[in-house]
Ligand SMILES: Nc1nc2c(c(=O)[nH]1)N[C@H]1C(S)=C(S)[C@@H](COP(=O)(O)OP(=O)(O)OC[C@H]3O[C@@H](n4cnc5c(N)ncnc54)[C@H](O)[C@@H]3O)O[C@H]1N2
């Protein structure tokens with residue numbers, strides 16, 4: 378029998394018949410359903426809580442503002458002023474922030490008051506000092522002024538007892554202000570998720586070492602360690618392993634004792650040297666995904682001694698896209714932060730493109746002059762495009778043709794915590 382070639386496809390992204398292609402949303406739904414928080418809870422001081430994940434809802438212990446106070450520097454009295462000129466005698470004393478006026482301001486009199494000062498008894502309205510002339514005995518001003526002008530009500534921002542931040546929130550600098558203002562000092566937060574990052578491949582050399590022709594410097598590991606840290610987790614460097622199944626097995630065994638998640642790159646597809654996917658299959662708990670996505674379709678997801686493993690494809694662009702699209706929300710879920718979809722926005726395309734319907738595509742992109750531009754090449758090994766880009770543009774599963782001006786979904790890197 379003569380050997381007959383198959384038809385030439387020359388498209389490693391084609392979706393061959395007979396393979397069960399998992400849509401991106403189905404893969405995400407599965408991760409969301411299967412994963413849950415694995416991190417322990419600890420109590421930390423407010424000053425050490427930035428970036429940590431709240432383990433419980435935070436309730437305001439105090440209202441903000443705690444008492445009615447003045448929004449401006451000026452003169453306080455009771456009631457508004459009708460249209461026309463007014464002369465109001467001044468009461469003795471002064472109200473300043475932190476230095477309350479303890480007396481009562483008699484009806485028909487005004488008192489000197491500064492921004493942030495609690496309103497003395499007998500005051501509910503404040504006139505700006507710029508709108509007043511004074512001889513030290515009285516003030517002269519012009520109405521109208523509505524009752525309550527320039528005064529802040531107690532609890533107008535937050536009332537004591539209100540839930541101000543929900544469990545799962547990753548604390549921002551603004552949150553620290555809110556918690557502190559409402560009387561919080563110690564918080565129950567989750568310990569950071571420990572994420573181990575491992576590179577696989579005989580061809581890899583460490584930065585700073587000598588690379589023989591044919592060898593390449595490990596680009597994925599520094600990128601993935603950086604991404605994990607940026608996302609608020611604790612990144613552990615698991616180093617590099619050669620394409621040897623026993624060595625890789627040993628490294629996974631060791632790592633699974635000290636981390637909550639393992640992220641590897643390389644060896645994720647089904648070639649002769651793709652030991653990562655082979656080992657995960659051997660361990661039994663392997664979700665062998667052929668995801669309808671470009672780039673990044675060979676993502677191996679498994680469990681090694683109880684620890685979830687993301688076997689990312691080796692191509693750096695695919696490794697980054699898979700991390701942002703799949704590993705990021707999964708790690709947030711494991712960290713106790715819940716499932717959070719990235720927030721993108723529609724921007725007119727500044728490019729033209731044809732794509733195969735049936736798979737989702739992510740292109741390296743950035744916004745210039747209100748339009749999304751894409752990197753000149755879609756090559757999955759073109760690392761320079763990752764630095765050129767400021768985010769990803771998402772071309773929907775069903776899209777076939779994108780014309781300049783069509784609205785496309787742009788996700789800034791920041792929307793992935795990157
Ligand atoms: N015949 C086919 N070949 C390939 C297909 C296909 O469908 N048919 N799919 C391609 C796609 S898409 C991807 S992505 C890769 C996935 O490969 P693996 O996950 O098995 O990764 P490797 O083969 O180990 O490496 C791929 C590529 O990436 C380089 N690499 C690996 N690790 C690093 C690192 N840490 N830093 C920098 N570069 C790295 C590696 O040298 C390879 O060039 O398979 C395609 N092939």
Ligand code: MOO
Pocket residue numbers: 670671672673674675690692694695757758
């Ligand atoms: O999609 Mo592979 O997953 O790019 O180069």
